[in-house]
Amino acid sequence: MDNAAPRFSAVGAGAALELRGVTRLFGALAALTDVTITVRPGERRAVLGSNGAGKTTLFNCVTGDFPPSSGTIRFFGEDITDFPPYERIRRGLRRTYQISALFPGLTVRDNVYLACRGVSRGRFSPLRPGANDALMHATEALIQAVHLTSVREQRVAELAHGQQRQLEIALALAGAPRFILFDEPAAGLSPTERRELIDILTSLPAHIGYIIIEHDMDVALRVVESVTMMHNGRVFKEGLPHEIEADPEVQELYLGAGHE
Amino acid sequence: MSLVQGAHQETSQPAKVRAVLLAWPEFNKPAVWLVAVILLIMPFIANGFFLIEIFATTLILGTVALSLMFLAGYGGMVSLMQLTVAGFAAYMVAVFGMSANTNISLGWPWWLATPMALILATAFGTLGGALAVRTEGIYTIMITLAIGAAFYYFTNQNWAIFGGHTGINTIATPRFWGIDWRSDIPFYYVTLGVAAFCYFAVQYVSRAPFGLALQGVRDNPRRMAALGFNVNAHRVAAYAFAAFIAALGGVLQVWNYRQISPGSVSVGACIDILIIAVVGGITRPVGPFIGAFIFVILRTFALDLLVKFGLDGNRFRLLIGLGFLAIVFWSSDGVIGLWERWRRGAAAADKRAGGGHGHG
Numbered sequence: 001m002d003n004a005a006p007r008f009s010a011v012g013a014g015a016a017l018e019l020r021g022v023t024r025l026f027g028a029l030a031a032l033t034d035v036t037i038t039v040r041p042g043e044r045r046a047v048l049g050s051n052g053a054g055k056t057t058l059f060n061c062v063t064g065d066f067p068p069s070s071g072t073i074r075f076f077g078e079d080i081t082d083f084p085p086y087e088r089i090r091r092g093l094r095r096t097y098q099i100s101a102l103f104p105g106l107t108v109r110d111n112v113y114l115a116c117r118g119v120s121r122g123r124f125s126p127l128r129p130g131a132n133d134a135l136m137h138a139t140e141a142l143i144q145a146v147h148l149t150s151v152r153e154q155r156v157a158e159l160a161h162g163q164q165r166q167l168e169i170a171l172a173l174a175g176a177p178r179f180i181l182f183d184e185p186a187a188g189l190s191p192t193e194r195r196e197l198i199d200i201l202t203s204l205p206a207h208i209g210y211i212i213i214e215h216d217m218d219v220a221l222r223v224v225e226s227v228t229m230m231h232n233g234r235v236f237k238e239g240l241p242h243e244i245e246a247d248p249e250v251q252e253l254y255l256g257a258g259h260e
Numbered sequence: 261m262s263l264v265q266g267a268h269q270e271t272s273q274p275a276k277v278r279a280v281l282l283a284w285p286e287f288n289k290p291a292v293w294l295v296a297v298i299l300l301i302m303p304f305i306a307n308g309f310f311l312i313e314i315f316a317t318t319l320i321l322g323t324v325a326l327s328l329m330f331l332a333g334y335g336g337m338v339s340l341m342q343l344t345v346a347g348f349a350a351y352m353v354a355v356f357g358m359s360a361n362t363n364i365s366l367g368w369p370w371w372l373a374t375p376m377a378l379i380l381a382t383a384f385g386t387l388g389g390a391l392a393v394r395t396e397g398i399y400t401i402m403i404t405l406a407i408g409a410a411f412y413y414f415t416n417q418n419w420a421i422f423g424g425h426t427g428i429n430t431i432a433t434p435r436f437w438g439i440d441w442r443s444d445i446p447f448y449y450v451t452l453g454v455a456a457f458c459y460f461a462v463q464y465v466s467r468a469p470f471g472l473a474l475q476g477v478r479d480n481p482r483r484m485a486a487l488g489f490n491v492n493a494h495r496v497a498a499y500a501f502a503a504f505i506a507a508l509g510g511v512l513q514v515w516n517y518r519q520i521s522p523g524s525v526s527v528g529a530c531i532d533i534l535i536i537a538v539v540g541g542i543t544r545p546v547g548p549f550i551g552a553f554i555f556v557i558l559r560t561f562a563l564d565l566l567v568k569f570g571l572d573g574n575r576f577r578l579l580i581g582l583g584f585l586a587i588v589f590w591s592s593d594g595v596i597g598l599w600e601r602w603r604r605g606a607a608a609a610d611k612r613a614g615g616g617h618g619h620g
Contacts (some may be wrong), residue, residue, distance in 0.1 A: 008508030063486055089488040101483040103476050114476050117469050124497055125469040171487060 015074065016041040016179045016209050017062065022071035024057050024233075031057040032068070033233045041076070041178070043209045044201075046220040048244070049230035050253070055213045056098060058230070059181045062086050063095050076178065092120055092178030096121030096171070096185055098213070099228040100164045104157035108148055111156055112170050113139045138174070146200065162193040168202060180210040186219045198222055221245065229253075299452055308444040312516070313560060316448050318552045319455040320516060323509035325536040325548030326455075327502040330462050333542040334471055334477035335498045341388050341404040343533045344411045346510030347525030349381035351415065351422055353431065353514045355504045360430035361423055370434040379506045385503020386496060393495040408530040415522040427521025431514055442515055451512050455549070458505045462545045465501070474498050535580065539587050541594025549597050555580065 007140070008080040008164050017039045024032040032054045037171040039045055047055050060066040062073060064085040073081045103111050116135045117123055129136050143152050146166040151159060153258050156167065165185060172180050182201075201223040204210070211228075214220035221227075221239075237250060244250050298305075302315055328342045357373035359365040368376070388407045392400050415422040422428075433442035441450055465471040473494055476484045481491045514520050523529075532555065540551025562576035591597040 045421055065482060065486070083489070085485040086488050086490050088485060095486055097483070097486075101486075103479045103483070105479055106472070106475060110472055113469075114472055114484075114489075115487050117473065118484070122469055123473060123489055124494070126471075126501075127469045128464065146313050171483075174487070 001074055014077075015039060016043065016076060017211075018074040019058075019062070020072050020074075022058075022061055022068045022073060024054075024061055024066060025069045031233050032061065035071070035230075035233075035235055037228060037235060037238075039179075039209060039211065041209055042207050043226060044224045045209075045211050045226045045228060046217075046224040046241070047211055047213050047228050047230060048220065048250075049236070052232075053230040054233035055230055056183055057233075058181055059095055059211075059213070062088075062181060063093065087120075092176060093181075094172040094177040094179070095181040096168045096172075096183055098183040098187060100168045102156045102164060102171070104169060105155065107155055108143065108152045108159070108167060109139060111167060112142050112174065114192075115171040115174035116142070142170045142173055145173065147196065161188050162190060165189060165193070165197075166200075169197075177208055180204075180208060182212040182214075184213050184215065186214055186216050194219055219246070296559045301575045302452075303445045303448055311444050311448045314556055316512075316516060318549065318556045319451040320509050320512045321533070321536055321555065322540075322552035323455050323458050323512070324506050325540070325552055326458055326462060326545055327506040327509070328533055328537045329540075329545060329548045331498055332537065333544070333547075334466055334474045334478060335495060337392065337495060337498070338390070338401050338534070339392060339400055339404040339499070339502070340530045340534060341392075341407045341411075342502065342506045343383070343530045344408040344525055345381050345385040345388070346513060347415075347520070347529075348384045349377045349507035349510030350410065350514035350520045350524065351428070352377035352380050353511055354423075354428035354520050355421060358432035359428050361428045364421060364423055364428060365431075368444035370432065374434075374511055377511055378504065381507035381510060382500060382503045383600045385506060389499020389503070390496050392499070393492050400523040405527070405530065408525070409527050412522055412525050412527060414524060418446075423521070425522055427519060427524075429519040431518045433515045433518060433521070444517070447515065451516075454508050454512055458508060459545050459549070462505070466545075470497070470501075496532050516615040528599065535584050537594075539584055539594055541591075541596035543593055544596055547594050547596050554583070554595065558583070 015038045016036070017180070019035055019037045022035045023030065024034055034056070037058075040089060047058065051057050058068070058247065061068045064080075064083060064087075071081070072079055074091055075088065075091055078091070080091070080093075103114065106114070112136065113129075116138050120135060140152075143149055146169055148163060148166055148170065156164065159167065169182070169185060172182070186197055186203075189197060198219060201210075201212070207234065212220060212224060224241060227239060227241050227252055228235055229244055229247075231253060236253070237244060237247060239247070299315075303311060305350070306315065324342055324346045327345070328339060331337045331339050331342075351369075353373055355364060356368045356376050357370055358365050358367050366373075388404065391407070392403050395403055416425050418424065434439070435441065439446050441447060458595075466475070473484065473489055476487075477489070477491050477494050484494075485491050513524070517524075536551040536555050537548050538551070539554055540549065540612075541547030558580050559576055562579045566572065566575055587594055587598070591601065593600070
């Protein structure tokens with residue numbers, strides 16, 4: 001699939017997310033080396049790989065948490081390589097974190113409200129929202145979508161782990177997302193919660209594409225149409241889920257290691 | 261808490277009352293009403309000395325400390341330059357207004373000089389904030405302390421604008437509607453009005469998008485950026501808001517003393533504001549006022565107390581320092597933290613006593 005990248009970049013705006021030759025160094029350590037990935041709008045892709053394969057660093061480069069050392073990143077045709085994170089988010093990029101990054105002192109509702117406010121105007125508004133504030137309605141709808149209505153007044157610090165993971169997803173769905181990066185959303189979830197997560201992911205509107213990092217193959221392969229396999233900071237293989245699953249090299253590298 | 265009412269589109273009268281009570285939980289507590297009434301009728305119970313030296317001074321210092329509480333409590337930014345911003349506003353009132361130093365003061369009427377002072381001091385605090393937000397934690401403290409120290413030495417050495425170490429004296433205070441607003445009772449009500457305005461403004465903004473986002477920035481700046489917020493711009497805006505509050509406090513201070521000199525903006529005075537905020541508690545806007553009250557009481561009466569015990573009266577700072585140590589040691593949340601813990605403890609004891617009957 002590597003050779004497909006130039007063809008996609010030729011049409012530029014055709015790709016939702018396009019990374020070309022992205023390298024990220026931490027001192028002498030190369031966390032990512034020459035990563036080239038192209039994802040279509042609405043495409044749902046899994047990124048697999050063992051610990052240290054560079055999956056989360058890839059996310060951090062795309063969202064701008066750590067900018068790449070070299071290479072370019074385009075989002076719906078626009079070069080966002082040097083944009084600060086908030087500019088990328090305002091353009092419809094979203095992410096969730098592997099370890100929940102919430103606001104523990106605030107309520108569920110305030111957390112979601114902040115996410116809605118972050119991608120709309122009035123971030124600096126000194127006026128409290130009124131009873132018919134459109135963002136309040138959006139907030140309520142999102143809370144309902146991730147099944148947290150019953151705990152919406154509670155402080156996030158008091159929530160169970162599974163609920164925090166659901167809130168993590170709600171924050172990424174605020175506003176009008178065009179592309180979402182999910183970093184191990186199923187980590188630490190019970191089987192029931194996993195099923196709910198799969199429901200949430202598969203019921204997302206078709207135009208919203210995403211990349212999901214997930215160790216649980218049952219979850220990952222059920223919610224994606226393509227797979228990128230990473231190893232030691234490089235793209236190791238790309239293909240359809242069943243191809244990757246059947247690939248002997250992949251099995252040796254990743255699935256085999258996982259069954260040790 | 262108006263976020264809470266947002267979901268239900270309640271318009272009925274009781275619902276509105278409920279919403280107001282949610283937004284302003286203070287209105288539901290008898291103790292708060294009692295304090296409000298006492299503050300309002302203070303001129304009829306207290307003499308001029310208490311009214312100005314204790315209560316007006318408390319309200320002024322509390323207002324300056326409130327600006328620090330806003331930055332530290334909601335924004336996680338400990339700024340030691342809040343008193344410097346207040347002092348800058350005080351100097352500007354003296355420079356643009358009327359004083360005995362006619363070679364310095366421009367002689368503007370108070371209603372022009374005061375807004376000018378507020379604007380310039382807010383700009384000063386915002387610029388200082390723009391420098392400080394490039395750093396975090398202890399470095400924010402260092403850089404804001406450096407700004408405070410630099411301003412102190414600058415005022416000491418600059419004679420053209422700041423009047424050097426003697427400062428600017430006999431500054432004119434507002435007189436209109438036939439009232440001398442610096443006479444004890446009107447001035448007390450002016451400080452009470454300004455302090456109440458600042459208190460409610462901070463309380464209100466803390467639940468508005470700006471304040472909520474600031475608390476988000478405090479808890480997790482990286483996630484705030486990943487939600488679309490420009491974290492540094494938000495922090496600078498918080499400095500601007502806090503600078504305006506500090507500037508209001510500074511204007512009141514210069515009207516109170518009718519003079520301003522480098523001693524009022526010394527590093528020691530900057531640190532006093534930190535002590536006031538921390539002793540009172542920086543999680544809620546009422547904290548700085550409680551801290552200021554304790555500070556003023558100690559400063560005023562510790563002297564006599566110490567002399568009574570045969571010690572040097574000027575050691576009142578020793579008492580404040582010991583009190584500061586004790587509070588930081590036992591309650592990271594100041595006096596309001598101690599109070600809340602005592603309340604919770606009493607409630608728990610009540611519960612235990614109630615439950616004990618059933619089991620006993």
